[in-house]
Amino acid sequence: MPTAAIVAQLAAQGFAFVEGTTMQRWLRQAGALADWPAFEASWADLAMDEYMADGGRDRRRRHAVFSIARDGRITREADQPHWQSLHYNPLNGGVARWFAPVADALAGGDSLTTILRWCHAHFGAWAPDVQRWRVEVHQFRIEAVPGRPGRPTPEGMHRDGVDYVLVLMIRRTNIAEGTTTIHALDRTPLGSFTLAEPFDAALVDDARVYHGVTAVEPVDPSLPAFRDVLVVTFRAERAMSGEE
Structure with a gap:
């Protein structure tokens, strides 16, 4: 379970950094990670992001949508x-x-199910009145x-338009830089950290802070260089509107 310090930091500042060893322990308390090797390896099979308005070709991704009821039932929704x-x-x-889309085997596998279960337990606790996410x-x-x-956040310092965000480091290979920076809504810097090790995580209260990540560069220019992360966003269905 999150320590009092992590909970206090999120409440006070709208974000928290969790070291990988701690995050992995919390996830294992929430469920199994039996398929983690296949889960991690799936990042080698992502598709190019073809929507970059600036012509960028440095981002690959897959996407899935779920709903989670207040009682914790997880449902994968149709691709959208x-x-x-x-x-x-x-x-x-x-x-x-x-x-x-995220591959079916991974979407219903142990690792992603455990991550979603953990997020729901904690984000749900911070917003107990939400019936469905x-x-x-x-x-x-x-x-x-x-x-x-490579630019992890090509849109710059931003918010995602959701309630809560988990950014989970999967793997860094031959990568330098990639510092996460957090700013208040008035753009005042609040803190920075680097997701450097597997399971390092950032928790973000999206309504309260902006976040961004600095560009990454290869350490050895002769070798492949990439940064793999999982981003999970939670948005209360009561908060959805066509205005955003």
Whole structure:
């Protein structure tokens, strides 16, 4: 379970960093991670993000939508587009973006189910009146080559237009930089940290802070370089509207 310090930081500042060893222990308390090797390996089979308005070719991804009831029942919804307004995503917003779906075996597997169960237990505890959550799962790989840094957040410092966000590090290979920065709504810097090890995690109260990640570069320019993360967003169905 989250320590008092983590809960206090999230409540006070709207974000928290959790070290990988701690996050992995919390996840194992919530369920099994038996398929983790296959889950991690699936990042090698992501599809190119074809919607980059700036022409970027450094991002691969897969996407899935779930709903989670108050009692914890998890349902995978039909494949559907990811949509953000230009208010939240000035680079790629305002377009219904259809991404390759998360593979069925992974969507119903131990690791993702455990991650969703953990998120629901904690995000649900912070918002106990929510009857049902809309949950989006994004697998991201950011690739970097010499002379072309990879940009984990090409839209810059931003909010996602949801209630809560989990960013979970899966793997970094031959990557330098990639610092997560957090700002208050008035753009005052609140903190920074680097998701460097597997299971390192960021928890974000999206209504209260902006977040972004600096560009990544290869350590050895002769070798492949990439940053793999899982992003899980929770949005209360009561909060959804066509205005955002």
